Every structure is written in structure tokens, then in C-alpha cells.
Amino acid sequence: MDALLRAQEAAAPEVGQGRLAEYIPSLAAVDPHQFGMVVASCDGQVHAVGDADVRFSVQSISKVFTLALVVATEGEGIWDRVSREPSGNPFNSLLQLDQEAGRPRNPFINAGALVVTDRLHALTGGACDALCDLMRRESGRADVGSDPVVARSELEAGHRTWALAHLLASYGNLECPVDQVIHEYVAQCALSMTCRELALAALFLARDGVLSDGSPFLSARQAKRINAVMLTCGTYDSAGEFAYRVGLPSKSGVGGGILAVIPDRGVACVWSPALGPSGSSAAGLAALDAFTTYSDWTVF
Numbered sequence: 424m425d426a427l428l429r430a431q432e433a434a435a436p437e438v439g440q441g442r443l444a445e446y447i448p449s450l451a452a453v454d455p456h457q458f459g460m461v462v463a464s465c466d467g468q469v470h471a472v473g474d475a476d477v478r479f480s481v482q483s484i485s486k487v488f489t490l491a492l493v494v495a496t497e498g499e500g501i502w503d504r505v506s507r508e509p510s511g512n513p514f515n516s517l518l519q520l521d522q523e524a525g526r527p528r529n530p531f532i533n534a535g536a537l538v539v540t541d542r543l544h545a546l547t548g549g550a551c552d553a554l555c556d557l558m559r560r561e562s563g564r565a566d567v568g569s570d571p572v573v574a575r576s577e578l579e580a581g582h583r584t585w586a587l588a589h590l591l592a593s594y595g596n597l598e599c600p601v602d603q604v605i606h607e608y609v610a611q612c613a614l615s616m617t618c619r620e621l622a623l624a625a626l627f628l629a630r631d632g633v634l635s636d637g638s639p640f641l642s643a644r645q646a647k648r649i650n651a652v653m654l655t656c657g658t659y660d661s662a663g664e665f666a667y668r669v670g671l672p673s674k675s676g677v678g679g680g681i682l683a684v685i686p687d688r689g690v691a692c693v694w695s696p697a698l699g700p701s702g703s704s705a706a707g708l709a710a711l712d713a714f715t716t717y718s719d720w721t722v723f
């Protein structure tokens with residue numbers, strides 16, 4: 424696929440440029456000079472370049488799937504507890520959460536994701552297990568799972584996450600005990616997957632909510648809405664710049680992955696660990712920018 428090769432070419436100068444997520448010690452140990460990208464289309468074609476089959480820590484990308492699971496299980500009730508506006512603030516900000524009385528701005532900043540994980544755990548009795556089931560089924564890989572070393576690393580160093588969860592609890596916006604929610608949350612973020620596996624697992628968002636076996640998971644309206652929240656809130660406090668350059672519903676993670684949905688066409692997933700100033704993978708952003716420039720896989 425020509426646009427994929429051009430994306431890889433455009434990203435090359437950015438690979439290794441930037442910082443690793445040092446606040447999670449085991450992510451700081453990853454080789455930053457890696458790059459992989461996959462484009463999976465709704466009609467079953469998969470194109471890959473570079474380190475497309477190397478597993479990495481999906482981190483915040485997991486938040487798309489936990490939100491989808493909650494919405495699929497009980498509809499729109501989660502929006503009573505979480506808003507859907509861009510935050511314009513760092514993804515782990517305590518100030519905004521306190522100022523807004525414990526109601527997170529959106530489900531993709533850490534506070535919002537903790538509420539979603541809390542709800543999923545209350546609904547299923549095992550938030551991370553429910554997530555792993557979905558990812559295994561849709562990626563076709565039974566060995567997909569959470570990396571306990573990464574989870575422990577974040578559990579021990581994630582003081583802000585603990586603070587956010589306690590603040591949410593103080594406002595009555597958690598159902599489960601704080602330590603249970605945190606354990607599930609770090610485990611879901613520590614999910615280890617390749618670009619290929621992630622792209623396949625996310626295809627339901629490009630297929631109006633339909634899973635790989637043809638069964639309905641989300642309604643078309645729910646899938647549209649999750650894509651909309653990804654476009655406005657999925658790439659930290661630079662979602663505007665990201666939309667300007669890439670123009671696709673996307674979710675990035677501090678492990679260096681970015682997932683982008685092209686409704687009715689497919690999914691692109693790119694990974695390169697070094698993060699630019701926006702907190703998203705620098706090479707990943709350059710690759711997606713080029714991909715939407717040199718292909719007609721766009722929504723605009």
C-alpha cells in the first residue's frame with residue numbers, strides 16, 4: 424500500500440525523537456528506535472510495515488475499549504458520571520477534576536477512564552478480564568494479555584493516579600473501592616499488543632459497531648459517538664492540533680501507540696515509543712499525517 428510506505432518514510436526522521444514515559448519506570452526501558460504501522464480494512468485486508476508485530480504497552484488506547492464495553496453493556500448511563508468535552512488540560516490533572524466537583528471532562532483523560540473502569544468492574548466483576556476477552560476474540564490471538572511487570576511499575580509509581588481515584592471517591596464518583604479500581608486500571612493500561620492485533624481488535628469502530636463474527640456489539644449510533652469523542656478528546660490536550668494534521672478519530676497512549684479509525688474503511692495503528700511535546704508518539708503523528716495526506720482514507 425503506497426500511502427503506508429509514504430507514511431513510514433515521513434515518520435523516519437522522527438523515530439527515536441522525544442521522550443519516553445519516564446513516570447512509568449518499565450516504559451522508560453523500551454528501545455525508542457522502533458516503528459511499526461498497520462492498516463486493516465473492513466474488507467479483511469491487512470497491510471503492515473516495520474515493527475508491526477512487536478508487542479507494546481497499549482496504555483490509554485485501552486480506554487476506547489473499556490468505554491465501548493460499558494456502552495455495549497448498559498447504554499449511555501456512563502455520561503451521567505463523565506462529560507465529553509476536551510479537557511484542554513494535562514491528562515492526569517487533579518485541578519480540573521476538583522474544580523468540576525469530581526466529574527471528569529471526558530472518558531479518555533485518566534480521571535474519566537478511572538470512572539469507566541470502575542463502572543465496567545461493577546458490571547462484570549472483572550474489568551481487565553472483560554477487556555482481555557474482547558481483545559483476544561477480535562484480534563484472534565488467545566495469548567493477548569496484560570503485562571504484570573508494567574502494571575506493577577505503574578501501581579508503585581502512579582501517585583497521581585491514586586490521587587485522582589481518591590478525589591473521585593471523595594466526590595462519590597466511584598462505586599468500587601479505590602484500590603480495586605486502580606488495580607484494574609493499571610492492568611488494563613498494561614495490556615501488551617502489536618499494531619496488527621490492535622488494529623484488528625478496533626475494526627468494530629469502523630464497521631458501525633459490528634464484531635468480526637458479524638454480531639452486533641455497539642449500535643451504529645454508539646460507534647459513531649465513540650468515534651466522535653475520540654476525535655475531540657482522544658489525543659490529550661492537543662486534540663485540536665491532531666485533528667488539524669490527521670483528521671481521524673484517534674486515541675494515543677504513553678506507550679507510543681496511536682489508533683485511528685476511518686469509518687466504513689478500516690483502522691490504522693501506528694507505534695513508535697518516543698513521545699513528542701503533545702504526549703503522543705512523534706513518529707506516529709507524522710506517519711498518520713502523511714497517511715491521510717497521501718491516501719483517501721480520511722473523513723474530511
Ligand code: GLU
Pocket residue numbers: 481482483484514515533577584609612675676677678
Ligand atoms: N497508564 C497511564 C496513566 O495512567 C496511561 C496514560 C496514557 O497512556 O495516556 O498515566
